Amino acid sequence: MKGIQVKLKWLPYTGTALFPFILIRKKDLPVGDVLINHERIHLQQQLELLLIPFYILYFTSYVFYRLKGLKHNAAYRSICFEKEAYQHEKNMNYLKGRKAFAFMSYL
Numbered sequence: 001m002k003g004i005q006v007k008l009k010w011l012p013y014t015g016t017a018l019f020p021f022i023l024i025r026k027k028d029l030p031v032g033d034v035l036i037n038h039e040r041i042h043l044q045q046q047l048e049l050l051l052i053p054f055y056i057l058y059f060t061s062y063v064f065y066r067l068k069g070l071k072h073n074a075a076y077r078s079i080c081f082e083k084e085a086y087q088h089e090k091n092m093n094y095l096k097g098r099k100a101f102a103f104m105s106y107l
Contacts, residue, residue: 001043001095005036017042019051038089045081045103054081080106 003022011025017039024031046054058081065075076082083106088094 001040001047003036003040003043005031015039017046019043019046033092034089037092037094038085040095041085041088041098042081044095044098045084048101057081080104 001020003017004020005022005024007024007026007029009026011023013025014028015022015024015031015035015038017023020043022036022039022043024035048054049057058079061079061081062075065078066072068075070078077086080103084103087106088098
């Protein structure tokens with residue numbers, strides 16, 4: 001899944017995946033391949049979980065880690081979806097050989 005890139009001025013993050021789009025903050029252009037690959041990993045995760053469950057699990061994971069006392073960035077980095085994406089974002093061939101539900105190994 002390549003994703004449809006959309007550039008937005010008001011986006012609070014450098015980039016985010018919202019199937020089927022990769023939203024990119026306009027002031028952060030040009031965007032590198034690593035960021036796009038990171039967001040493509042998220043698109044694949046979203047497809048595997050049929051979208052809505054992905055967003056529910058993502059949000060509840062974040063809240064869980066915040067309630068455990070982690071600050072924003074640490075809670076965000078603790079989400080299994082983010083762990084997978086950050087670990088493999090520099091491997092441009094990762095999605096070609098990625099096994100389905102690979103994020104489960106980061107729980």
